[in-house]
Amino acid sequence: MKILGIEHIAIATKDLEQDSSFWSDILGINYLGKEIVENEGVVTDIYNTDQGKVELLAEYGEESPITKFLEKRGSGLHHVCLEVEDIHKAVKELKSKGIQLISDKPTIGAEGYQIVFIHPKSAGGVLVELCQKQKQNK
Amino acid sequence: MKILGIEHIAIATKDLEQDSSFWSDILGINYLGKEIVENEGVVTDIYNTDQGKVELLAEYGEESPITKFLEKRGSGLHHVCLEVEDIHKAVKELKSKGIQLISDKPTIGAEGYQIVFIHPKSAGGVLVELCQKQKQNK
Known part of the structure; x- marks a missing residue:
């Protein structure tokens, strides 16, 4: 798998305006x-x-994945996103190595990127997002 | 102040070897x-x-700034470091804007960079480090 860099x-x-x-x-x-990334429940x-x-x-929306985080920890660092060259290849490789993903199938996140999340259990307590910017022709 | 990018x-x-x-x-x-960054109490x-x-x-060492974090939250994202062009200028500007720094005077961090930390209270709950790679002639 080729990591291209820290995308974000x-x-x-809790307060977008203020922060x-x-x-x-x-x-x-x-x-x-x-x-607004409706399917991810965030703005x-x-x-x-x-x-x-x-x-x-x-x-x-009504069910946001960050609600629990905000209740428990308050505002703060939530995850890191790494850009990969080929997200499908990355998912396949991670699964073969026993890494737990939150969802196996890439979804569309902010800026139209294909994204998946690695479970913090498999990444030393860190929620790691992988994204691919370019669409694949497959 | 000129932010050049996410440095790290x-x-x-809790377990460097494993993670x-x-x-x-x-x-x-x-x-x-x-x-080993002795003055920061971390490896x-x-x-x-x-x-x-x-x-x-x-x-x-005996007094590490991450001990409390690890006890409270366990392993996970601790801070983000942004590279600046001129750290002394940045400190001056931040102070003039009422931003709380953990220390006003840059110290030497990993890789020999000059660093300061902005208090999470002033940065929406995020511990933000600023670093300058190049030495200044001042």
Whole structure:
């Protein structure tokens, strides 16, 4: 599997409005825009440093995967996303090595990328997202 | 202040030996080596994706800043480090904007970089490290 780099870090927030000002006004990181990722149950503000993005995640809809995290830990670092060359190859390889994925089949996340999540149990307590930017012709 | 990119994400771990195999053997990220950062109270394994590094942090010495984190949350994402062009300028600017730093004066972290930490209280619950790679002539 080929890891191309850190695509983004994601930060769960209880207050998108308030927290966004740190990344935009204080640090001056380029704001790419807001996106509702309905199937992931989040609304996200994306900032691009040009070497990795920062994504703020707030709850969206009735069942958001970040609700439990926010209740338990409050706002803070939620996951890291690594870009891979070929997500289907990566999933196959990870499964063959006994790595637990949250879902075996890539779904569509923010910015239209194909994504999967590796379970923190298999990644030293870290929720790791893998994404592939380019569509495959397969 | 000019943010150049995500320099690394740092992961606190209770078991460096065990967790390192996920990043090196499973994901195949290039291992740069181990470093003891005595004044920060950590030993770190560094992996380089070429677009942002992954640093595993384990306790070192009697008073490690990650001990409390590990007791409370277990192994997991600890902080994100952003590279800046000029760390002294950044500190000055942050202080003028009322941002709380853990220490006002840059210290030397892993790989010899000049570093400061922004308090999570000022950064939406996220521990944010800033680093400058190049030495200044000032």
